[in-house]
Amino acid sequence: MIIRPDKLSVSAPPPDLSQGGLSLRLLSLAPHRAGFFLGGGVLLLALLWWLLELAGRTFGMSVSQLPPSFLHGQLMLGGFFPLFMLGFIYTAGPKWLGVAPPATPAWLAAIVPYALGSVGLLLATRLPILWAGASVLQALAWLWACLIWAGRIRASHAPDRKHAMLILAAFALGVTALALYAFVAITAQWQWLAHSETLLLWGMLLPVFLVVCHRMLPFFSANVLQPYVSWRPDWLLYMMVGGVWLHGLLSVLAVATYPVDAALAALLLYTSWRWQLRKSFRVPLLAMQHIAFLWAGLGMALLVLETGPIVLPLSGSGHAGLHALALGFMLSMLLAFVTRVTLGHSGRALVAGRLTWTLFCLLQTLTLLRLLGEWLPVLRMPLLLLAAGGIVLTLALWSARHLPMYLQPRPDGKEG
Numbered sequence: 001m002i003i004r005p006d007k008l009s010v011s012a013p014p015p016d017l018s019q020g021g022l023s024l025r026l027l028s029l030a031p032h033r034a035g036f037f038l039g040g041g042v043l044l045l046a047l048l049w050w051l052l053e054l055a056g057r058t059f060g061m062s063v064s065q066l067p068p069s070f071l072h073g074q075l076m077l078g079g080f081f082p083l084f085m086l087g088f089i090y091t092a093g094p095k096w097l098g099v100a101p102p103a104t105p106a107w108l109a110a111i112v113p114y115a116l117g118s119v120g121l122l123l124a125t126r127l128p129i130l131w132a133g134a135s136v137l138q139a140l141a142w143l144w145a146c147l148i149w150a151g152r153i154r155a156s157h158a159p160d161r162k163h164a165m166l167i168l169a170a171f172a173l174g175v176t177a178l179a180l181y182a183f184v185a186i187t188a189q190w191q192w193l194a195h196s197e198t199l200l201l202w203g204m205l206l207p208v209f210l211v212v213c214h215r216m217l218p219f220f221s222a223n224v225l226q227p228y229v230s231w232r233p234d235w236l237l238y239m240m241v242g243g244v245w246l247h248g249l250l251s252v253l254a255v256a257t258y259p260v261d262a263a264l265a266a267l268l269l270y271t272s273w274r275w276q277l278r279k280s281f282r283v284p285l286l287a288m289q290h291i292a293f294l295w296a297g298l299g300m301a302l303l304v305l306e307t308g309p310i311v312l313p314l315s316g317s318g319h320a321g322l323h324a325l326a327l328g329f330m331l332s333m334l335l336a337f338v339t340r341v342t343l344g345h346s347g348r349a350l351v352a353g354r355l356t357w358t359l360f361c362l363l364q365t366l367t368l369l370r371l372l373g374e375w376l377p378v379l380r381m382p383l384l385l386l387a388a389g390g391i392v393l394t395l396a397l398w399s400a401r402h403l404p405m406y407l408q409p410r411p412d413g414k415e416g
Contacts (some may be wrong), residue, residue: 031111035087037114040399043399045122051385078200083118088341107145131185148165166207167211171203203328206330216337219233248312277290284356306320324367331391335359347414367387
Protein backbone atom coordinates (compact mmCIF):
# COMPACT_ATOMS: atom_id res chain seq x y z
CA MET A 1 0.00 0.00 0.00
CA ILE A 2 1.31 3.47 -0.93
CA ILE A 3 0.92 6.12 1.73
CA ARG A 4 0.55 9.65 0.38
CA PRO A 5 2.24 12.42 2.41
CA ASP A 6 -0.87 14.62 2.21
CA LYS A 7 -2.84 11.89 4.00
CA LEU A 8 -0.41 11.68 6.92
CA SER A 9 -2.17 14.08 9.24
CA VAL A 10 -3.06 12.15 12.39
CA SER A 11 -0.71 12.85 15.28
CA ALA A 12 0.38 10.02 17.54
CA PRO A 13 -0.93 10.04 21.14
CA PRO A 14 1.25 12.14 23.43
CA PRO A 15 3.50 10.27 25.84
CA ASP A 16 2.73 10.16 29.53
CA LEU A 17 3.97 13.34 31.18
CA SER A 18 3.24 12.32 34.70
CA GLN A 19 6.84 11.45 35.50
CA GLY A 20 8.16 14.98 34.88
CA GLY A 21 11.91 15.62 34.56
CA LEU A 22 13.78 15.24 31.27
CA SER A 23 12.72 12.66 28.72
CA LEU A 24 13.74 12.05 25.13
CA ARG A 25 10.23 10.69 24.55
CA LEU A 26 8.93 14.25 24.75
CA LEU A 27 10.74 15.14 21.53
CA SER A 28 7.95 13.37 19.64
CA LEU A 29 5.26 15.62 21.12
CA ALA A 30 5.71 18.35 18.51
CA PRO A 31 7.94 18.93 15.49
CA HIS A 32 9.59 22.00 17.01
CA ARG A 33 10.80 19.92 19.95
CA ALA A 34 12.67 17.41 17.79
CA GLY A 35 13.75 19.87 15.10
CA PHE A 36 15.05 22.49 17.53
CA PHE A 37 16.71 19.99 19.87
CA LEU A 38 18.51 18.07 17.11
CA GLY A 39 19.29 21.27 15.22
CA GLY A 40 20.79 22.76 18.36
CA GLY A 41 22.97 19.73 18.90
CA VAL A 42 24.26 19.74 15.30
CA LEU A 43 24.79 23.51 15.51
CA LEU A 44 27.09 23.18 18.53
CA LEU A 45 29.02 20.27 17.04
CA ALA A 46 29.50 22.01 13.69
CA LEU A 47 30.69 25.23 15.32
CA LEU A 48 33.06 23.30 17.59
CA TRP A 49 34.50 21.43 14.59
CA TRP A 50 35.18 24.71 12.80
CA LEU A 51 36.78 26.23 15.91
CA LEU A 52 39.12 23.22 16.18
CA GLU A 53 39.89 23.50 12.47
CA LEU A 54 40.82 27.18 12.81
CA ALA A 55 42.90 26.45 15.91
CA GLY A 56 44.72 23.68 14.05
CA ARG A 57 45.59 26.04 11.22
CA THR A 58 47.60 28.20 13.62
CA PHE A 59 49.92 25.20 14.00
CA GLY A 60 49.91 24.37 10.30
CA MET A 61 47.66 21.33 10.64
CA SER A 62 44.07 20.30 9.99
CA VAL A 63 41.72 18.20 12.08
CA SER A 64 39.88 17.06 8.94
CA GLN A 65 40.79 14.32 6.48
CA LEU A 66 38.78 16.08 3.77
CA PRO A 67 39.64 19.62 2.66
CA PRO A 68 37.71 21.75 5.21
CA SER A 69 36.38 24.02 2.47
CA PHE A 70 34.47 21.05 1.05
CA LEU A 71 32.43 20.58 4.22
CA HIS A 72 32.37 24.09 5.68
CA GLY A 73 29.52 25.35 3.52
CA GLN A 74 27.64 22.07 3.60
CA LEU A 75 27.76 21.85 7.40
CA MET A 76 27.28 25.52 8.22
CA LEU A 77 24.40 25.95 5.76
CA GLY A 78 22.92 22.49 5.40
CA GLY A 79 23.80 20.93 8.74
CA PHE A 80 21.47 22.64 11.20
CA PHE A 81 19.42 25.42 9.56
CA PRO A 82 17.12 22.93 7.76
CA LEU A 83 16.39 21.09 11.03
CA PHE A 84 15.21 24.29 12.68
CA MET A 85 13.15 25.10 9.59
CA LEU A 86 11.34 21.77 9.70
CA GLY A 87 10.69 22.14 13.40
CA PHE A 88 9.09 25.51 12.80
CA ILE A 89 7.18 24.93 9.58
CA TYR A 90 5.62 21.63 10.68
CA THR A 91 4.47 23.32 13.91
CA ALA A 92 3.32 26.74 12.66
CA GLY A 93 2.69 26.01 8.99
CA PRO A 94 -0.45 23.88 9.43
CA LYS A 95 -2.00 26.76 11.40
CA TRP A 96 -1.32 29.09 8.46
CA LEU A 97 -3.05 26.62 6.17
CA GLY A 98 -5.90 25.63 8.48
CA VAL A 99 -5.04 21.93 8.28
CA ALA A 100 -4.06 19.21 10.72
CA PRO A 101 -0.33 18.90 11.43
CA PRO A 102 1.52 16.03 9.76
CA ALA A 103 1.48 12.71 11.59
CA THR A 104 4.25 12.17 14.08
CA PRO A 105 5.78 9.17 12.23
CA ALA A 106 5.84 11.23 9.03
CA TRP A 107 7.73 14.24 10.34
CA LEU A 108 10.01 12.09 12.47
CA ALA A 109 10.93 10.21 9.28
CA ALA A 110 12.16 13.52 7.85
CA ILE A 111 13.79 15.19 10.85
CA VAL A 112 15.63 12.23 12.39
CA PRO A 113 17.28 10.93 9.18
CA TYR A 114 18.27 14.47 8.23
CA ALA A 115 19.91 14.92 11.64
CA LEU A 116 21.70 11.58 11.20
CA GLY A 117 22.97 12.80 7.84
CA SER A 118 24.33 15.93 9.51
CA VAL A 119 26.10 13.84 12.14
CA GLY A 120 27.46 11.72 9.30
CA LEU A 121 28.94 14.84 7.72
CA LEU A 122 30.66 15.70 10.99
CA LEU A 123 32.09 12.19 11.19
CA ALA A 124 33.17 12.47 7.56
CA THR A 125 35.66 15.15 8.58
CA ARG A 126 37.68 12.23 10.01
CA LEU A 127 36.21 9.38 7.97
CA PRO A 128 35.80 10.66 4.38
CA ILE A 129 34.17 7.40 3.33
CA LEU A 130 31.02 8.59 5.14
CA TRP A 131 30.68 11.80 3.12
CA ALA A 132 28.73 10.35 0.20
CA GLY A 133 26.36 8.30 2.36
CA ALA A 134 25.64 11.20 4.70
CA SER A 135 24.97 13.53 1.75
CA VAL A 136 22.61 11.05 0.12
CA LEU A 137 20.76 10.56 3.42
CA GLN A 138 20.28 14.31 3.80
CA ALA A 139 19.02 14.66 0.23
CA LEU A 140 16.49 11.82 0.60
CA ALA A 141 15.30 13.05 3.99
CA TRP A 142 14.80 16.54 2.59
CA LEU A 143 12.89 15.19 -0.40
CA TRP A 144 10.52 13.43 2.01
CA ALA A 145 10.25 16.65 4.05
CA CYS A 146 9.17 18.48 0.89
CA LEU A 147 6.55 15.87 0.09
CA ILE A 148 5.10 16.19 3.58
CA TRP A 149 4.85 19.98 3.26
CA ALA A 150 3.38 19.69 -0.24
CA GLY A 151 0.75 17.36 1.20
CA ARG A 152 -0.27 19.90 3.84
CA ILE A 153 -0.63 22.58 1.15
CA ARG A 154 -2.67 20.24 -1.02
CA ALA A 155 -5.02 19.50 1.89
CA SER A 156 -5.55 23.21 2.60
CA HIS A 157 -8.43 25.36 1.45
CA ALA A 158 -7.02 28.54 3.00
CA PRO A 159 -7.43 31.55 0.67
CA ASP A 160 -3.88 32.78 1.41
CA ARG A 161 -1.25 30.14 0.71
CA LYS A 162 1.44 32.29 -0.88
CA HIS A 163 3.91 32.03 2.00
CA ALA A 164 3.47 28.26 2.14
CA MET A 165 3.91 27.91 -1.64
CA LEU A 166 7.07 30.04 -1.68
CA ILE A 167 8.53 27.97 1.13
CA LEU A 168 7.73 24.81 -0.83
CA ALA A 169 9.50 26.23 -3.90
CA ALA A 170 12.52 27.10 -1.78
CA PHE A 171 12.49 23.63 -0.21
CA ALA A 172 12.45 22.12 -3.70
CA LEU A 173 15.56 24.10 -4.62
CA GLY A 174 17.04 22.76 -1.41
CA VAL A 175 16.46 19.22 -2.67
CA THR A 176 18.41 20.13 -5.80
CA ALA A 177 21.23 21.65 -3.76
CA LEU A 178 21.53 18.65 -1.44
CA ALA A 179 21.34 16.23 -4.35
CA LEU A 180 24.16 18.15 -6.03
CA TYR A 181 26.24 17.85 -2.85
CA ALA A 182 25.65 14.10 -2.93
CA PHE A 183 26.63 14.00 -6.62
CA VAL A 184 29.89 15.79 -5.85
CA ALA A 185 30.67 13.50 -2.92
CA ILE A 186 30.06 10.40 -5.05
CA THR A 187 31.73 11.49 -8.31
CA ALA A 188 34.42 13.91 -7.07
CA GLN A 189 33.26 16.49 -9.61
CA TRP A 190 34.54 19.33 -7.43
CA GLN A 191 33.60 22.08 -9.90
CA TRP A 192 29.95 21.66 -8.86
CA LEU A 193 30.61 22.29 -5.17
CA ALA A 194 30.24 26.07 -5.43
CA HIS A 195 26.92 25.67 -7.25
CA SER A 196 25.66 23.45 -4.43
CA GLU A 197 26.46 26.14 -1.88
CA THR A 198 24.89 28.86 -4.04
CA LEU A 199 21.68 26.86 -4.46
CA LEU A 200 21.47 26.10 -0.76
CA LEU A 201 22.05 29.68 0.42
CA TRP A 202 20.31 31.73 -2.29
CA GLY A 203 17.81 29.13 -3.44
CA MET A 204 16.52 27.86 -0.10
CA LEU A 205 17.84 29.34 3.14
CA LEU A 206 17.63 33.09 2.52
CA PRO A 207 14.24 32.87 0.77
CA VAL A 208 12.73 30.83 3.62
CA PHE A 209 14.06 33.27 6.22
CA LEU A 210 12.63 36.23 4.29
CA VAL A 211 9.25 34.56 3.74
CA VAL A 212 8.90 33.80 7.44
CA CYS A 213 10.01 37.33 8.36
CA HIS A 214 7.40 38.82 6.00
CA ARG A 215 4.65 36.74 7.54
CA MET A 216 5.64 36.80 11.20
CA LEU A 217 7.67 39.91 12.05
CA PRO A 218 4.88 42.47 11.46
CA PHE A 219 2.48 40.08 13.24
CA PHE A 220 4.70 39.77 16.30
CA SER A 221 5.27 43.53 16.30
CA ALA A 222 1.57 44.36 16.14
CA ASN A 223 0.95 42.10 19.13
CA VAL A 224 3.24 44.03 21.47
CA LEU A 225 3.77 47.51 20.02
CA GLN A 226 0.94 50.02 20.18
CA PRO A 227 0.21 51.89 18.06
CA TYR A 228 1.62 49.80 15.23
CA VAL A 229 0.52 49.57 11.60
CA SER A 230 1.30 46.15 10.16
CA TRP A 231 2.94 46.64 6.76
CA ARG A 232 3.57 43.55 4.64
CA PRO A 233 2.32 44.05 1.07
CA ASP A 234 2.45 41.10 -1.30
CA TRP A 235 4.75 42.95 -3.69
CA LEU A 236 7.35 43.22 -0.92
CA LEU A 237 7.32 39.45 -0.42
CA TYR A 238 7.74 38.74 -4.12
CA MET A 239 10.48 41.33 -4.59
CA MET A 240 12.50 40.08 -1.62
CA VAL A 241 12.31 36.42 -2.58
CA GLY A 242 12.55 37.09 -6.31
CA GLY A 243 15.60 39.29 -5.80
CA VAL A 244 17.39 36.61 -3.80
CA TRP A 245 16.59 33.96 -6.39
CA LEU A 246 17.78 36.27 -9.16
CA HIS A 247 21.08 36.78 -7.33
CA GLY A 248 21.49 33.01 -7.14
CA LEU A 249 20.76 32.56 -10.83
CA LEU A 250 23.20 35.29 -11.84
CA SER A 251 25.86 33.74 -9.60
CA VAL A 252 25.47 30.35 -11.25
CA LEU A 253 25.71 32.05 -14.67
CA ALA A 254 28.81 34.00 -13.52
CA VAL A 255 27.06 37.32 -14.18
CA ALA A 256 27.64 40.39 -11.99
CA THR A 257 25.10 40.53 -9.17
CA TYR A 258 25.78 43.97 -7.70
CA PRO A 259 22.87 45.77 -9.43
CA VAL A 260 20.41 43.25 -7.95
CA ASP A 261 22.23 43.34 -4.61
CA ALA A 262 22.01 47.13 -4.47
CA ALA A 263 18.28 47.07 -5.12
CA LEU A 264 17.80 44.35 -2.50
CA ALA A 265 19.88 46.25 0.04
CA ALA A 266 17.79 49.38 -0.43
CA LEU A 267 14.54 47.40 -0.22
CA LEU A 268 15.54 45.47 2.91
CA LEU A 269 16.86 48.53 4.74
CA TYR A 270 13.68 50.43 3.87
CA THR A 271 11.62 47.49 5.12
CA SER A 272 13.54 47.46 8.39
CA TRP A 273 12.63 51.13 8.83
CA ARG A 274 8.97 50.56 7.87
CA TRP A 275 8.77 47.69 10.37
CA GLN A 276 9.86 50.20 13.02
CA LEU A 277 13.20 48.85 14.18
CA ARG A 278 13.69 51.70 16.64
CA LYS A 279 10.33 51.17 18.32
CA SER A 280 11.06 47.44 18.75
CA PHE A 281 13.67 48.18 21.43
CA ARG A 282 10.81 48.60 23.89
CA VAL A 283 10.55 44.79 23.91
CA PRO A 284 13.95 43.00 23.86
CA LEU A 285 12.56 39.72 22.52
CA LEU A 286 11.07 41.59 19.55
CA ALA A 287 14.14 43.79 19.14
CA MET A 288 16.26 40.67 18.66
CA GLN A 289 14.24 39.78 15.57
CA HIS A 290 14.32 43.32 14.17
CA ILE A 291 18.09 43.66 14.70
CA ALA A 292 18.64 40.34 12.95
CA PHE A 293 16.51 41.49 10.02
CA LEU A 294 18.56 44.68 9.75
CA TRP A 295 21.57 42.50 8.98
CA ALA A 296 19.85 41.26 5.81
CA GLY A 297 20.00 44.75 4.30
CA LEU A 298 23.49 45.41 5.65
CA GLY A 299 24.75 42.11 4.25
CA MET A 300 23.44 42.91 0.78
CA ALA A 301 25.02 46.37 1.00
CA LEU A 302 28.38 44.81 1.87
CA LEU A 303 28.09 42.51 -1.13
CA VAL A 304 27.68 45.57 -3.32
CA LEU A 305 30.84 47.09 -1.86
CA GLU A 306 32.74 43.84 -2.40
CA THR A 307 31.62 43.04 -5.93
CA GLY A 308 30.57 46.40 -7.39
CA PRO A 309 32.55 48.72 -9.62
CA ILE A 310 33.63 50.96 -6.72
CA VAL A 311 36.23 49.25 -4.53
CA LEU A 312 36.63 50.72 -1.05
CA PRO A 313 39.56 50.11 1.35
CA LEU A 314 37.36 47.98 3.63
CA SER A 315 35.63 46.09 0.86
CA GLY A 316 37.14 42.85 2.13
CA SER A 317 37.92 39.63 0.27
CA GLY A 318 34.39 38.90 -0.87
CA HIS A 319 33.30 37.04 2.24
CA ALA A 320 32.26 39.88 4.54
CA GLY A 321 28.82 40.22 2.95
CA LEU A 322 28.21 36.47 3.03
CA HIS A 323 29.12 36.24 6.71
CA ALA A 324 26.97 39.28 7.49
CA LEU A 325 24.06 37.35 5.97
CA ALA A 326 24.95 33.98 7.51
CA LEU A 327 25.88 35.15 11.03
CA GLY A 328 24.26 38.55 11.35
CA PHE A 329 20.98 37.73 9.66
CA MET A 330 20.35 33.98 9.65
CA LEU A 331 22.12 32.85 12.83
CA SER A 332 20.92 35.88 14.80
CA MET A 333 17.37 35.43 13.49
CA LEU A 334 17.55 31.74 14.36
CA LEU A 335 18.51 32.55 17.95
CA ALA A 336 15.82 35.23 18.21
CA PHE A 337 13.05 33.32 16.47
CA VAL A 338 13.71 29.97 18.09
CA THR A 339 13.78 31.65 21.49
CA ARG A 340 10.40 33.24 20.80
CA VAL A 341 8.82 30.04 19.46
CA THR A 342 10.29 27.96 22.27
CA LEU A 343 8.91 30.22 24.98
CA GLY A 344 5.52 30.52 23.28
CA HIS A 345 5.08 26.80 22.62
CA SER A 346 6.27 25.75 26.06
CA GLY A 347 3.74 27.86 27.92
CA ARG A 348 6.37 30.27 29.24
CA ALA A 349 6.25 34.06 29.29
CA LEU A 350 7.32 35.73 26.04
CA VAL A 351 10.15 37.63 27.70
CA ALA A 352 13.84 37.67 26.77
CA GLY A 353 15.66 37.38 30.09
CA ARG A 354 18.89 39.17 30.84
CA LEU A 355 20.98 36.15 29.84
CA THR A 356 19.24 35.72 26.48
CA TRP A 357 19.48 39.43 25.63
CA THR A 358 23.16 39.51 26.66
CA LEU A 359 23.97 36.46 24.54
CA PHE A 360 22.19 37.97 21.56
CA CYS A 361 24.14 41.23 21.90
CA LEU A 362 27.34 39.23 22.24
CA LEU A 363 26.54 37.43 18.99
CA GLN A 364 26.23 40.82 17.26
CA THR A 365 29.65 41.84 18.56
CA LEU A 366 31.19 38.56 17.46
CA THR A 367 29.68 38.98 14.00
CA LEU A 368 31.41 42.35 13.73
CA LEU A 369 34.69 40.74 14.80
CA ARG A 370 34.24 38.12 12.07
CA LEU A 371 33.79 40.89 9.51
CA LEU A 372 36.87 42.68 10.82
CA GLY A 373 38.76 39.50 10.06
CA GLU A 374 37.98 40.14 6.39
CA TRP A 375 38.84 43.83 6.54
CA LEU A 376 42.07 43.58 8.57
CA PRO A 377 44.18 40.84 6.93
CA VAL A 378 47.04 41.30 9.40
CA LEU A 379 44.76 40.28 12.27
CA ARG A 380 42.68 37.83 10.28
CA MET A 381 43.48 34.59 12.12
CA PRO A 382 43.30 35.98 15.68
CA LEU A 383 39.98 37.65 14.86
CA LEU A 384 38.59 34.48 13.26
CA LEU A 385 39.61 32.42 16.28
CA LEU A 386 38.16 34.97 18.70
CA ALA A 387 34.89 35.16 16.77
CA ALA A 388 34.59 31.37 16.38
CA GLY A 389 35.40 30.69 20.04
CA GLY A 390 33.00 33.38 21.19
CA ILE A 391 30.18 32.07 19.01
CA VAL A 392 30.68 28.53 20.34
CA LEU A 393 30.51 29.83 23.91
CA THR A 394 27.49 32.03 23.17
CA LEU A 395 25.49 29.26 21.52
CA ALA A 396 26.52 26.76 24.21
CA LEU A 397 25.16 29.03 26.93
CA TRP A 398 21.98 29.66 24.94
CA SER A 399 21.57 25.92 24.36
CA ALA A 400 22.08 25.12 28.04
CA ARG A 401 19.16 27.45 28.79
CA HIS A 402 16.76 26.37 26.03
CA LEU A 403 17.48 22.82 24.80
CA PRO A 404 16.36 21.17 28.08
CA MET A 405 12.92 22.76 27.55
CA TYR A 406 12.29 20.35 24.68
CA LEU A 407 12.82 17.42 27.05
CA GLN A 408 10.40 18.73 29.66
CA PRO A 409 6.60 18.77 29.86
CA ARG A 410 4.99 22.18 29.38
CA PRO A 411 4.74 24.03 32.72
CA ASP A 412 1.10 24.86 31.99
CA GLY A 413 0.19 21.19 31.56
CA LYS A 414 -0.94 21.59 27.94
CA GLU A 415 0.10 19.31 25.07
CA GLY A 416 2.71 20.31 22.52
